[in-house]
Amino acid sequence: MLCDHEANKKDWAPMQNGILKLHPYCNKCGTMKNVSSDKGKKISYFVASLSKLRKILEKKGYKISDAQIRLIVKELSKVEGFEDTWWITFSKQxxxxxxxxxxxxxxxRDVIESIL
Ligand SMILES: [Zn+2]
Structure with missing residues (x-):
């Protein structure tokens, strides 16, 4: 089960640049909240990106089927923590x-990156 994260405690932890900063952490599962500007996005963002990709490729004569899209979205949603914007970063996603x-x-890879 996914934790619905609730924080009223803070602890010192290093940021990506190594500087210590107070981070809120979940008092149920202990996961530290991502407080950087590199914030994770909801799965709907990636679904929208897929249709962008589809349009771009269609112009080049390559068709992505509904089944391919479904499989990709299904696999994304199965990745543990993918939608957990409490801690996940956009870079990781x-x-x-x-x-x-x-x-x-x-x-x-370049084409995929360009639609994100
Ligand atoms: Zn939690």
Whole structure:
């Protein structure tokens, strides 16, 4: 079960740049909240990105089927924590998205990155 995260405690932890900052953490599961500007996005953002990708590729004569889209979205939603914007960063989501899309659609990493 996913934790619905609730915080009223804070603790010192280093930011990505190494500077210590007070981070809120969940008092149920203990997960530290991502307080950087690199914030994760909802799955709907990635679904929208997929239709952008679809349009771009269609112009180049490559068709992505509904089944491919369904499989990608299904696999994304199965990744543990993918939608947990409490801690996940957009960079991390991007990596996951690029590797999963790459499994179903023969397209370069650059093209996938360009639609995010
Ligand atoms: Zn929690």
């Amino acid at each position: 991007k990596e996951i998205f690029i590797s999963i899309v790459g499994k179903y659609v023969r397209v370069s």
